[in-house]
Amino acid sequence: MPLSMASVGDVQCIRRITGRDEVRSFLEKLGFVEGSSVTVISENRGNLIVNIKNTRVAIDRAMANRIIV
Numbered sequence: 001m002p003l004s005m006a007s008v009g010d011v012q013c014i015r016r017i018t019g020r021d022e023v024r025s026f027l028e029k030l031g032f033v034e035g036s037s038v039t040v041i042s043e044n045r046g047n048l049i050v051n052i053k054n055t056r057v058a059i060d061r062a063m064a065n066r067i068i069v
Contacts, residue, residue, distance in 0.1 A: 004064035006040050012069035019066040030057055
């Protein structure tokens, strides 16, 4: 399922990243790599604040849909 469908507070494991090479590279630089754990901290109008590698990152729903957990 995409990260955008994950519940707030649940720890999820990243299974795969979809999208173009530029998008995957951008997400990888933010710490979104396969096998990493990610936690959704909050959701506001489709935008997510997530905790990845002890860092909080804000991403929009389009980016969250490319992250499969």
